[in-house]
Ligand SMILES: Nc1ncnc2c1ncn2[C@@H]1O[C@H](COP(=O)(O)OP(=O)(O)OP(=O)(O)O)[C@@H](O)[C@H]1O
């Protein structure tokens with residue numbers, strides 16, 4: 001039974017891509033087959049997995065326009081059980097190309113949820129841009145679960161309201177089965193009162209599950225996105241790698 | 256002679272809003288009249304200046320649709336010489352409302368650059384969403400100068416290419432006078448080799464000016480966005496306040 005997760009935030013730079021790459025890699029490490037889908041024209045998931053977005057033959061844009069099938073577009077990463085449908089900046093053209101298509105917010109759902117495309121995978125995880133636009137809505141319509149990284153910052157915590165509003169809208173109009181998997185607190189520096197207070201507040205207010213695992217600022221997670229390697233491979237004994245493995249356990253336990 | 260600056264990045268969470276608020280406040284501190292314009296439906300600039308985006312009578316959306324004039328929409332902040340045209344999440348509706356308008360990317364330019372609207376100000380600074388969409392393009396078309404915060408991270412540095420491409424496109428098609436004011440390096444942790452190497456690389460490759468002032472990670476700049484107060488007021492003797500004053504000097508010297 002494939003679990004399809006859309007990782008969304010609205011707010012920029014809260015760790016969506018970092019979460020998708022490293023949660024995906026941690027799940028793959030357990031032997032589960034994981035497909036990561038880059039829905040962001042920025043193509044950070046793609047470069048964070050070691051690919052060059054400017055040097056790809058087939059991308060998620062081709063899947064959305066029907067130029068190629070998903071099966072033709074899925075690429076193996078350098079690590080066992082971890083696969084990707086990559087993106088390139090040309091993804092930005094898809095929205096206007098599809099604007100006259102009926103139900104264009106269901107484009108990704110139609111391409112990826114038919115013909116058992118996702119059946120070979122235990123997990124499919126979508127990375128999205130920092131907005132509630134075309135690509136984010138497409139990912140939310142294609143997924144069953146929503147994972148929300150929330151950074152310990154005033155703007156990100158305020159932004160949660162709009163994330164939830166968008167999820168409700170998509171649930172009401174496009175995807176009634178969409179459920180919130182949970183919030184993952186990111187950039188949690190437990191040494192500062194600032195982070196500790198925001199984390200407490202988050203755990204109190206949310207009628208939403210907040211994962212026990214938190215992601216702490218660490219230069220390791222800066223280095224991994226530059227290196228294009230998941231932290232479970234780049235620094236397997238690091239606290240960051242341990243955190244994503246713990247998150248993977250929590251996700252498996254609740255998905 | 257009003258200087259109009261659009262702050263853009265593509266990449267999320269690199270410090271656009273933090274830069275606009277605090278550079279704006281530092282310029283206002285010198286006695287210059289500064290207007291900050293929130294072009295982001297996230298409305299972080301608005302809340303970062305102490306306003307509640309859900310409780311506003313008039314916003315930049317009204318200016319763009321012509322429902323209100325700029326003069327009616329400009330609000331005083333709590334600090335001398337610092338003014339704002341605020342945003343609310345309803346800004347997200349403007350794009351589809353205006354999609355059939357001719358030259359809809361020139362909406363902001365038309366509203367703000369006619370009838371001497373910006374004349375009372377020494378500086379007008381636009382904050383934009385993390386994307387190259389409707390609102391970012393509108394701000395680039397309305398401005399004369401582009402300020403680009405670049406975070407010390409692989410994704411942000413790679414993303415610079417797309418920022419420059421967008422600026423070139425806007426210059427070619429909408430706004431021939433658009434010039435790049437410069438890059439402001441953000442989240443520069445000089446204690447890590449990681450940051451130092453990326454900063455060196457940035458200063459070498461860019462045929463673009465890179466400001467001498469860099470912004471360093473500090474809990475002060477986390478607290479200020481939660482508090483809704485510029486750092487020059489919240490922590491006037493802090494290193495962060497000093498950095499934005501130094502940036503203001505550099506900007507005045509080169510704009
Ligand atoms: N815990 C962490 N410690 C240090 N750096 C981190 C951490 N998590 C993420 N980063 C870095 O912070 C930056 C932002 O993270 P990331 O790109 O994953 O966020 P995002 O939400 O996907 O951003 P966007 O909104 O632009 O898509 C990246 O450069 C990443 O390498």
Ligand SMILES: Nc1ncnc2c1ncn2[C@@H]1O[C@H](COP(=O)(O)OP(=O)(O)OP(=O)(O)O)[C@@H](O)[C@H]1O
Pocket residue numbers: 010011012013130153154155156264266267268269270271272273274295297299383384385442470471472473474475476477478480481
């Ligand atoms: N130098 C700094 N030290 C610590 N925190 C910072 C610093 N600069 C910005 N921040 C915090 O990091 C977060 C991201 O900054 P900010 O919101 O200004 O970026 P942005 O580019 O405007 O993001 P978005 O792409 O979502 O619009 C905010 O919570 C802000 O308070």
Ligand SMILES: [Mg+2]
Pocket residue numbers: 016017018040044045127128129
């Ligand atoms: Mg991302």
Ligand SMILES: [Mg+2]
Pocket residue numbers: 271272273295299300382383384
């Ligand atoms: Mg911002």
